Amino acid sequence: MRLLQSLSRGLQTLDYLAQQAKPLRLTDIASYLGVDKSNATHILRTLVACGYATQGTDRRYAASEKMTGSQGSGPTAEAIVAVRQQWQPILKQLTRETGECSHMAVLASSQVWYVDKIDSELPLKVDHPIGSLGPLHCTALGKAFLAFGDAQAEQELKQFTPVTLTDHTALAAEISKSRDRGYAIDDEEFTSGIRCVAGPVFDEHGVMIAAIGVSGPTVRIDDKRFEELGALVQKMCFMRE
Amino acid sequence: MRLLQSLSRGLQTLDYLAQQAKPLRLTDIASYLGVDKSNATHILRTLVACGYATQGTDRRYAASEKMTGSQGSGPTAEAIVAVRQQWQPILKQLTRETGECSHMAVLASSQVWYVDKIDSELPLKVDHPIGSLGPLHCTALGKAFLAFGDAQAEQELKQFTPVTLTDHTALAAEISKSRDRGYAIDDEEFTSGIRCVAGPVFDEHGVMIAAIGVSGPTVRIDDKRFEELGALVQKMCFMRE
DNA sequence: TCAATAAGTTGCCTTATGTGCAACAAAACT
DNA sequence: AGTTTTGTTGCACATAAGGCAACTTATTGA
Numbered sequence A, B: 001m002r003l004l005q006s007l008s009r010g011l012q013t014l015d016y017l018a019q020q021a022k023p024l025r026l027t028d029i030a031s032y033l034g035v036d037k038s039n040a041t042h043i044l045r046t047l048v049a050c051g052y053a054t055q056g057t058d059r060r061y062a063a064s065e066k067m068t069g070s071q072g073s074g075p076t077a078e079a080i081v082a083v084r085q086q087w088q089p090i091l092k093q094l095t096r097e098t099g100e101c102s103h104m105a106v107l108a109s110s111q112v113w114y115v116d117k118i119d120s121e122l123p124l125k126v127d128h129p130i131g132s133l134g135p136l137h138c139t140a141l142g143k144a145f146l147a148f149g150d151a152q153a154e155q156e157l158k159q160f161t162p163v164t165l166t167d168h169t170a171l172a173a174e175i176s177k178s179r180d181r182g183y184a185i186d187d188e189e190f191t192s193g194i195r196c197v198a199g200p201v202f203d204e205h206g207v208m209i210a211a212i213g214v215s216g217p218t219v220r221i222d223d224k225r226f227e228e229l230g231a232l233v234q235k236m237c238f239m240r241e
Numbered sequence C: 001t002c003a004a005t006a007a008g009t010t011g012c013c014t015t016a017t018g019t020g021c022a023a024c025a026a027a028a029c030t
Numbered sequence D: 001a002g003t004t005t006t007g008t009t010g011c012a013c014a015t016a017a018g019g020c021a022a023c024t025t026a027t028t029g030a
Helices: A005-019 A026-033 A037-049 A077-098 A140-148 A168-181 A223-238 B005-019 B026-033 B037-049 B077-098 B140-148 B168-181 B223-238
Strands: A053-055 A061-063 A101-108 A111-118 A133-135 A184-187 A194-202 A208-217 B053-055 B061-063 B101-108 B111-118 B133-135 B184-187 B194-202 B208-217
Touching (some): A005 B005, A037 A061, A077 A101, A133 A140, A184 A223, B005 B037, B005 B053, B037 B061, B077 B208, B077 B223, B140 B184, B140 B208, B184 B223, B208 B223
Antiparallel strands (some): A111 A133, A194 A208, B053 B061, B101 B208, B194 B208
């Protein structure tokens, strides 16, 4: 009636490795399992030999692709279609209430991929076509992934406008501020004359799966309006949990 | 220097379950492993308890979603972005050479999801917007997935036009023909007045990941033209391997 | 740069867990 | 309904797993 202890421990180890964002040290795994270091070594060596874990040159262990999937990063087509359908009414509401256009994007490697948009009816408007890509470090949608998801900023922070953040320290500070604020902003960092706010969309496991945002021209979005849009997007994102 | 035998056997069992198309009987697993039935029972009970395997009412065992992925079907955002970029020049070439518009779609559950398009410059044209969805059974792109991928047709074959195939037997025959022909067609089955041809895009593992097609109005696409478009799309798809 | 410390690996003895035989229960087949 | 096959449970024994200690390697701090 009892389980095989050795197998059970190995699978428990796999679960632990798979749920961590970073590779783990052997001693942390041993203490998590409540076993001696030498036992943890045997377990990990077996998992590695059978292809379920890998050990890096830093001696740390991670779940292998066998566990995490080898199909590339980001949500699947099915998941994207589902989250689009679920959130399109919200995007429409945002555009209706603000008069500005709203977008949804998912993360594809180190870029945002625009997967939905509701256009403003005003003649001067922002347009990121569905299917287009954008950088993480200077778009509000991208910074939402950096602040609320587990995305990593691009190595080189390319300059798009005179106020683009091109220094990793400055970007990290802005991302930290975004977390505290509850939404991310693009203050003419990607395109001059455009301001955007964006917030995270979480799946049922609490993992960020998409970002939604509102964008408009600076002639309509003064500082007061900027904050109103941010508060509205934050409310939409976090009150929906 | 030794591996944990019990853990190793359990992982070997997982590998075996994951690579089989159908759930397995305990005695088959026991004989594959070279162990007694009672041991196999212990192993499987542990795998099931830890969430790595499931046992159906037919008493057979299968790898659980933990192993086969629970992120929904279809390619990931990263893979979609990559195949879009790789094939967009081909889509442009198709539109340039034919004067008609070309589309790319991926599979999301039992629908095609349009992820790229190059518009015709003629006033009368087909338009499936990027981001929109379409059925499998009566679009050329959808039938390409049925013919060359591992998609399953919808249970109910909805009627869109008087010539939509709404009978599974008739659809299966048409899909078989598509395989022999080397490309799939939509002969006014989805929208009256529109004819489409489509072929498969395979990834580096030889798995179908997307479909590309050319669509136009029937006033420009007579039978001869239909075959020319089909042959062109087929050439693009299969000569690229 | 070097010494101290932490982390990971290996050796080996003890014992508890896993293995395999046999019996039993449940399901499938004739 | 009876027979055969399949999956589960009980239990004894031996071997595989666990844990302590020593050793090796890598990292950290002075």
